[in-house]
Every structure is written in C-alpha cells, then in structure tokens.
C-alpha cells in the first residue's frame with residue numbers, strides 16, 4: 106500500500122525549470138529516509154524522464170508513489186508520442202532538436218539509462234497518442 110502519492114506538472118520546452126521536479130523527488134525521498142543508493146537511482150530516472158517530456162513531449166505530469174518497500178514513478182505527457190518504442194530504447198537513438206543538442210542533450214542515452222537504473226520500465230506510447238513511462242524500484 107502506498108504511504109504517499111505526489112504529482113508534479115511538467116512543462117514542455119521549459120528548459121529554465123527543467124530538472125526541478127527530479128530535485129524535488131530527491132529531497133522528498135531523502136526526508137523520508139530511503140537509502141542513498143535508491144535515491145540515486147530514482148533521481149537519475151526521474152531526471153531523464155522529466156527531460157524527455159521537456160525536450161520531446163507535450164505538457165505532462167510526473168506522479169511518484171512511495172510505499173514501504175517500493176517507489177514507482179509514472180510520467181505521462183500529451184506530446185507527439187513515440188512511433189517505435191524499441192528503437193527509442195536503443196543507445197544512441199535520438200530525435201532531439203538542434204536547440205536541445207546545443208544544450209548538451211540528445212545523446213540518445215536517457216531511456217537506456219532509465220532501464221539500467223530501475224527495476225522495471227514500461228514505455229506505453231504510439232504516434233500522436235502521447236507517452237506514458239512507468240518506472241519501478243524495489244527499496
């Protein structure tokens with residue numbers, strides 16, 4: 106059963122505020138007293154998923170659900186969606202804009218990095234249908 110559920114809105118293309126939500130998630134988990142290693146893994150995944158909404162998605166929302174022995178984060182956006190999810194999961198695949206690349210994004214490492222640092226990952230998306238990313242961690 107969840108101890109706490111919290112949602113944060115994410116704005117597309119707001120590079121100034123980008124990263125604030127994952128920092129908030131980091132602070133929340135620290136306050137609750139989770140192990141440093143779990144906090145590190147969740148923070149990396151939350152950051153990558155948040156940036157993907159800022160860069161590729163439409164406006165969205167991140168929801169974090171915290172249980173005694175688990176953390177789940179769900180990131181949902183109303184952007185253009187992903188045509189081929191298995192291709193998007195490949196290291197180095199990126200459709201990042203010139204603007205995003207100039208800021209140092211677009212290595213195509215975000216989703217692979219989420220996969221590596223989480224215990225479960227589901228990307229539910231289709232072209233024109235938005236994207237939902239579900240990431241699970243065992244505490």
Ligand SMILES: Nc1ncnc2c1ncn2[C@@H]1O[C@H](COP(=O)(O)OP(=O)(O)OP(=O)(O)O)[C@@H](O)[C@H]1O
Pocket residue numbers: 153157158160161162163182184185186187193194198199200201209210211212213214215216217236
């Ligand atoms: N929320 C999203 N909406 C639409 N497309 C997405 C979304 N998230 C990822 N993608 C697609 O999947 C690709 C791979 O994402 P990934 O995070 O691995 O790399 P990136 O964001 O392009 O670069 P990096 O994360 O290394 O800065 C993106 O380039 C984009 O085409």
Ligand SMILES: [Mg+2]
Pocket residue numbers: 153156157214215216
């Ligand atoms: Mg990314």
